[in-house]
Amino acid sequence: MKGFIIKEFFHIFRDRRSLIILFGMPIVQILLFGFAITNEIRNVNIAILDKAHDTSSERIIEKMFASGYFVMNGYLETEDEIEPIFQKGKIKAIIVFGPDLDKNLASGGTAPIQIIADATDPNTANTIANYAASIVRDYQEEINPDVTLPLQIVPEVRMLYNPELKGVFMFIPGTMTVILMLVSAMMTSISIAREKEMGTMEVLLVSPLKPVQVVAGKVLPYILLSSINATVILLLGYFVFKMPMQGSLLALMATTLLFIITTLSLGILISTVAHTQQMAMMMSLMGLMLPTIMLSGFVFPVDSMPWPLQVISNIIPAKWFILILKGLMLKGVSITYLWKEVLILAFMTLALIGLSVKKYAIRLA
């Protein structure tokens, strides 16, 4: 058994491809998600069509550029220029000031300002429009500081658990889940499939080793490597991205180990079906990675999915693990509040192992 594990490490460390997948990818992915892929906006190119040319319009423009969100990229003269400039694609929004802004404001009328955004990317357009509108509102409060309406409802918003709305707090649990899925499920299924493809599996089965020992020998090294990976991701999250760690570290480690075992049993199940490395890889990518990324709540919130997808999302282990991670890290809840998620994962693991054993038994008969 010891020899088996040593051999497995030889396989892993001598294959440059698997080494890159094991250790390079997690770090690259985390840094990518952390730094590059963010839904906050910054330095958006905008253009101005100013028909007013008075104090108000000038002050608002000034405020826009001072905010750091927007970069000035040209003044327009007429409405006819709007369409062509959007089509060039560089400008993401145009602010149009109606004529006689000052005069309208002074006489108590309405002063029209139009924000036109390029909605080919709806989320960005929405964010840009909101930012621009809030700058305009800011200015309005500045010029009318003491206007108080007789009755006022002022909602006070508090963003609990992630006050700065950092996207990276969402990405770290998600990325960790995806990487564990990849390393544990894909790598084990590929490495078992490789033994089948090479014909060495037959030799192992004919040897006095029990099938359980063969599988355990293949899986144990990956438990260790996955745990190292999870630790690296958490450390990166904590030190580089200032991800909070509110809950119990022990609970986090225990649930991570549970999830690793879940994904390993998925890998074993795949390998009972796949006969070649390529097949194992395709099955892992299509069958595991895609649903994990799309349906786990990592990229798209589960609550806004159509109900059939919501139902499907329940059978995806990653969904439950992301809930556990967020609960433990961001909310700092105790594990006793997460018993449902933990139980579901544990049950899935048992079911997967049971299914693999059954499939294996059929093959043997």
Place this chain on the structure above:
Amino acid sequence: MLSSEPIISVEKLTKKFGDFTAVNAISFKVVKGEIFGFLGANGAGKTTAMKILVGISRPTSGNASVAGFDIYTQTEQIKKSIGYMSQRFSLYNDLTIKENIEFFGGIYGLTNRQIREKSEALVEKLGLQDKFTRPISDLPLGWKQKLAFSVALLHDPKIIFLDEPTGGVDPVTRRMFWNMIYEAAYRGVTIFVTTHYMDEAEYCNRVSMMVDGRIEALDSPTRLKEKYGVNSMNDVFVRLARNQDKAKVQ
């Protein structure tokens, strides 16, 4: 030279996959130290029968014992007393010769000292001293096959099962490989070998010919050739296959 003590005995062994009968009530005995050729066309059922004998598949009915152990209840003891080499190269390409020997010695429960002694002897015999710590992928196929055979014999099995061991190997290497088989047989190891090279059948003490799940002929190559009045095992095989086709037409 050969004792009459059977080391493999098979009685009415049958394996069905649904409606398809892969192995149809075959019976035979193999004696200790014999080179037993297990021949047949692809799909005739040789691999299925062999899998049952090495303990990785269960028969539907019938009895068999291998090295004195029952194939239903004592597969573990069987696995310890046999060696196995499949038609596909059965060592790890990315491990060195040394690591392969250590690994396979280890899973057969040899002690470190036994492994060290045996690997020294083996490497010396094959003349692979300078390649000992090189990955196996550097070796030519013929050498790999010979090494695989030696590794399969590492734990001194009573019987060695060879599943088309010379597939894809050039004639010279095949010849050398058979020399190794003879040498092992001389030391008392029973050889159970499947092949579809009919010239190799001539090297066996006895051969069985499987057609459509049944053993159609079983005897020494000389007597089989006499019986069918032909000059080569190839012709024996063709004759048998033709009879079978005729039977089907009728």
